[in-house]
Amino acid sequence: MDESIYLDEARDPLIIAEGWMKDGKDVAIATVVETWGSAPRPVGSHLVIDAEGNFHGSVSGGCVEGAVVTEAIDVIDSGKARMLEFGVADETAWQVGLSCGGRIKVYVERLG
């Protein structure tokens, strides 16, 4: 159990995103905004992505991060935020899903 009361700056996605921004990188932030059923990461969890596809954090247990990164690079290009939905109910819309049977909604936006 992580018992530190202070931020783990080396691993905190929002701190990393701020650092990337200061380095002049283009950054997208993905946030879990809704979950149904069994979801591996709670609402509010972040994945941050740069234009090269580097990422930190998580929005699932690794099931959908790849798809979120791909979408995030489009969001960085277009500047237009997207709402993504993943889960067993959306097999036709998405190639990837959550093996745990839950569903999640992920908001992807560009920083700046």
Add this chain to the structure above:
Amino acid sequence: MDPYVLKTLNEERRGRRAAVLVTDLGDGRDRIVREGDHVAGDLGAAIANAFRTGNSRSVEAEGRTFFLNAHLPRPRLVVIGAVHISQALAPMARIAGYPVEIIDPRTAFATPERFPDVALHAEWPQDVLERAPLDSYTALAAVTHDPKIDDFALKAALDARCFYVGALGSRKTHAKRVERLLALGAGADQIARINAPIGLDIGAASPAEIAVAVLAQTIHAFRSRGLEAKGAVA
């Protein structure tokens, strides 16, 4: 996300201050709300709930959909006194989600053998609290019975607006303590915030039962804390 909003949010998080990031999922505009800021209407009520529970969620308000991301500092419990009560309190509080630090300059009490797996400081509270100051997401329980050890920490906890301040001792003991704290410059409103005798009144008799009463009172204080306007953030 607005870069300035991200920078501000991270500053608040680094400083162990609560903030809610409000994002309009329709147009992507976002802003930071700090604890005690006034926000009107249904959105304000939802934000107040996010501060109290720490739960993030989407809400409908004013015909729009907002995402509220609650960033609450992790609460902690500082215990002054490496005594029998603290031995029971430390593991129970940790399980409940409140990491514990114990401070007691009496080296016979503050031993790793008596307190395995606990952050333990065999030093005076003055020295420890200078390095790691108290804040409004810290609870403080003073249980040594010794004014030389407890008083400074209690005054520091009141000044730092700790969300919970408790002090062990009978009403008679507490009356004397109040006189000393007043002499140290504490205000009457501050004195009123001290929970003494310590712990919820569950008829606790043994040290372990007193620990349960203290932990329950700490949780109650955390879940009902400071939703009223606080004025300027210190």
